[in-house]
Amino acid sequence: MTLKGIPVSPGIVIGKAFLLNSESFIIPKMAIKDKDIPGEIERFKNALRKTRQEIISLQEKLSREIGSKHSDIFNAHLLILNDPVLIEKMIKNIKKKKLSAEYIFQQVMRNYKRAFSKLDDPYFKERISDIQDVGKRVVRNLLGRKRTNLTNLTEQVIVVSYDISPSDTALMSKEKVVGFATDIGGKTSHTAIMARSLEIPAVVGLERISIKIKNDDILIIDGDKGIVVVNPSSNVIAKYRRKEKEGIRFNQELSKIRDLPTETKDGYPIEITTNIELPEEIDSALKEKAKGVGLYRTEYFFLNRSVLPSEKEQYQAYKFVAQKMNPHPVVIRTLDLGGDKFLSHLDIPTEMNPFLGWRAIRFCLARPDIFKVQLKAILRASKYGRLKIMYPMISSVEEFKQANKVLQEVKNELERKGIPFDKKIEAGAMIEIPSAALTADILAKEADFFSIGTNDLIQYSLAVDRVNEKIAYLYEPNHPAILRLIKMVIEAAHKRGIWVGMCGEMCSEPTFIPLLLGLGLTKFSVSPLMFLRVKRVIRSISLKEAKAASKEILNLDTIKKIKHFSQSRFRKAIE
């Protein structure tokens, strides 16, 4: 079986499927530490308690609605849940085997099933479906209390799920998770962005992969073409192994340009920085000889935790990146929560349109207590390198000024206390909302710099949800509206004499690079994985050629013509 989706992170990988958060009865082996054993036993007991309550209310409901005769079938379920032998066995095995409760439970239930199926008595044979049923309930409750988590996998897997949240991806270790595939999602969803950061092949928007495949199926993920092959034949595996090798050779070739200057073919210097989500990624950025970090998505620091990170914790993280990157700059984007990134412990109401809702700078301005802690941490860390502050989702100059006012208050406080910080620290705006792009000339009077966030700019300009695979075909950077907006922002910045870069995914796609160079973009910020690919394209195009091409492109009236023009004019450079 071959499934087609949206390729979001390049490379090929062959491995075993692991269904994340599925209700499947097969759960992968996950180790637990000695200190976690009592907690694991407690978690199992809680799941039993919860399952009992569920069954009792179901029984009550059934007996009210269709009579007690039918509700009696659940007595067998309750008997299983109350079985002291089962409970005893579970506790003993968790202690002895040091594996997760769901894994042990699955083994114990399997043994029960096997024993019952050997008996001739039809009564016991019928109980097998009860065991299965109640088993699923318990597993679901175990997973519900502590969803299958990706931190303690014991073997390499390809994660398959309906969706993977950015917080799940933040828990993935690339030693264990070697690829992933999801039913939903788009190229610029944060899940996709994280796959590129982790440098693992991934395909999203596969529609029903999480239903079609089973745990332990063998999968090939082709992150270049957006294809997933399920249980491939040995011939197909051999073909992909060859492709895998080609990929390795391609990367070796690419690494030859690592030490060469980043400039166009006719010698104009261009700057490439990297986008990072977690401080640890700084090493990948340094490996590629990046000239700084153009976007540090600090909100990842806030995910997967039960309390907000303290000023000290944040200060240490920002200091770490500042020092590691010094003398190159690090643009720290302030908290960009909301949209597809949520914190379960903050009381943010569920909204009809989360991408248009109470998020990013809007949230920070409404919660100065949280915002100020972050600003204080950034300012204190600014002493150790070249930090810059960037506000996400700026929609008007008033909003930018409001954010700067809070920054000034924090600066005043630090000065009063005699705490040192970089007094000349720059504060810039992400240009990712059409209203900001259209008023870039006004914003340029206040901001020290701009960074164009095309991921959101495209979503808001074209009214296309960036994580919805059904309308992914409409998510089109080649739309003339997008090109005009980008041009407008670059020109407004240049006119005012402030620097402007791009940190959206558009600038890491080879086909857009000639056009962006032609529009005057000189600062590209991309994920470390794309760094050398982008550099290679830049080095093979002359600025003169790019400028001439972009002029022609701006006169084209359809997406199709623009696409065709870039692809045919620069075929050799972008392939």
Ligand code: PEP
């Ligand atoms: C963007 O919107 O282009 C961007 C870089 O920010 P994010 O992807 O985190 O929304």
Ligand code: MG
């Ligand atoms: Mg954005």
